[in-house]
Amino acid sequence: KEDSPLLKDRGVRKDSPGAGAGYDGYEYDKYKTFYISLSLVYSFIVCGLVTVALGAALEDLAGDVGYEATAIGSIYVARGVGSVLGSFLSFYVFEYSNAVRALVANEVLAALVTAAMPFITRLWTLHAAYFMIGCVTSVLQAGSMLLLRKIHKEKAGPWLGAFGASFVSAGIAVPALQLLFPSLTLQFLLIAVLVLCGACWLLTLPPLREDIHSSVEDSQPLPIHQPPEQLIAPHYWAECVVAAMIFLAIGGGDSLTFYLETYVDTTPALEGCNKALLLLFFFVFATVGDVLGILGQMDVSDRVLSLQAGGLFLTGAAGMLLVIIHPHSQIALWIGVCVFGLCNAPSISYCFNLANRLSVPSATSTSIFMLGLSLGVSLLPFFTSVAWRWLDWPQVLMCVGCGSAGLPVLLLGVAPSCSYLKDERAFVTFF
Numbered sequence: 001k002e003d004s005p006l007l008k009d010r011g012v013r014k015d016s017p018g019a020g021a022g023y024d025g026y027e028y029d030k031y032k033t034f035y036i037s038l039s040l041v042y043s044f045i046v047c048g049l050v051t052v053a054l055g056a057a058l059e060d061l062a063g064d065v066g067y068e069a070t071a072i073g074s075i076y077v078a079r080g081v082g083s084v085l086g087s088f089l090s091f092y093v094f095e096y097s098n099a100v101r102a103l104v105a106n107e108v109l110a111a112l113v114t115a116a117m118p119f120i121t122r123l124w125t126l127h128a129a130y131f132m133i134g135c136v137t138s139v140l141q142a143g144s145m146l147l148l149r150k151i152h153k154e155k156a157g158p159w160l161g162a163f164g165a166s167f168v169s170a171g172i173a174v175p176a177l178q179l180l181f182p183s184l185t186l187q188f189l190l191i192a193v194l195v196l197c198g199a200c201w202l203l204t205l206p207p208l209r210e211d212i213h214s215s216v217e218d219s220q221p222l223p224i225h226q227p228p229e230q231l232i233a234p235h236y237w238a239e240c241v242v243a244a245m246i247f248l249a250i251g252g253g254d255s256l257t258f259y260l261e262t263y264v265d266t267t268p269a270l271e272g273c274n275k276a277l278l279l280l281f282f283f284v285f286a287t288v289g290d291v292l293g294i295l296g297q298m299d300v301s302d303r304v305l306s307l308q309a310g311g312l313f314l315t316g317a318a319g320m321l322l323v324i325i326h327p328h329s330q331i332a333l334w335i336g337v338c339v340f341g342l343c344n345a346p347s348i349s350y351c352f353n354l355a356n357r358l359s360v361p362s363a364t365s366t367s368i369f370m371l372g373l374s375l376g377v378s379l380l381p382f383f384t385s386v387a388w389r390w391l392d393w394p395q396v397l398m399c400v401g402c403g404s405a406g407l408p409v410l411l412l413g414v415a416p417s418c419s420y421l422k423d424e425r426a427f428v429t430f431f
Helices: 030-056 058-064 074-095 099-119 123-160 162-180 184-203 237-265 275-296 302-325 330-358 363-391 396-418
Strands: none
Touching: 030 058, 030 099, 030 123, 030 162, 030 184, 058 099, 074 099, 074 123, 074 363, 099 123, 099 184, 123 162, 123 330, 123 363, 162 184, 162 275, 162 330, 237 275, 237 330, 237 363, 237 396, 275 330, 302 330, 302 396, 330 363, 330 396, 363 396
16 A cells, blocks of 8 residues: 555656655655645644634633633643543544544534634633643644654654644734734634634545555554564554653743743842743744754754754753853843743654654554643643742742753653664764
């Protein structure tokens, strides 16, 4: 099956104009492949729009059910539980069903829940809606990531980098919608329409090769350049190590964005610091980092990829360490936060790229990565707040940021040796 092209037709010959990457003397139609890939990236974008919109509108949504925003923080727990459940469900959804149809169904469900958000007047219904959004977006992200990995194989890294960029772009798009359309109902209806556009886009895709949808055990190709005698029985140790890296990277970044303004408020020496502008600079540098990260991952060797990832993690840790060493310096805070944003955002896409090169694309491996992401978003910010209250020490936030960037460097040295792909390639040479 793998010797057939991506699409059900036989594609074009190598010497044909407009030929892309392919197998067995035939080439993929690169324009159709690009069209399919863009539709999957758009699924990342709509997930980011829905997630960011729920956070930005929390105060209004809480008012609709008769509570203050600070009194219903449990809805984030509900969304986190939904995300974890979605990570588990995505294995069954994409292992035993048509992947594109599953994505369409989940986008339609996400659009319906999003459109209903402004009309919710009961607290338990709001919790249920956040739970459903967490579950559906987790399945959407896992499915889009799985198809991108199957389509692009080892070159999927830059496409996977769009995952982080989608949330950063949503962080800019949602405030713009709020400025253009003051009505909360209109905001959510517009976002729901954008989500439905993604479902319609998926319906226009040309037929994918049958093995794209089938069970990985029946259709999985051998890794590129790997003869059969160099393979051993599959396991998922490498996926678990990379999932731990994703857990730390995204959890540390979310913790900083959630509690940075509180950190400024509770540190007397930082009085007068423009906390809103500081958070904006964090997102601006994160956007720049995402773009540079996507460009930096194009056509690089495994060794260079590892060196770049290690450099990002170490530089991000150094930025947080600067704030820890100089806790009363506003200059150190601005430099540290901007450096951390510049390095943290692309480091997540580097983790996905590393995972893509250490494992074959399957529903199980992708679900493991998404589980690490879901747990990182839910648990690390929660533990940060608990430790902060227990120790009554704002620097806990910077310590978490430093650890979330430093510990993945150690895991980066372990991950290649955990892979079941018997590979001669050196991922990391400085450990």
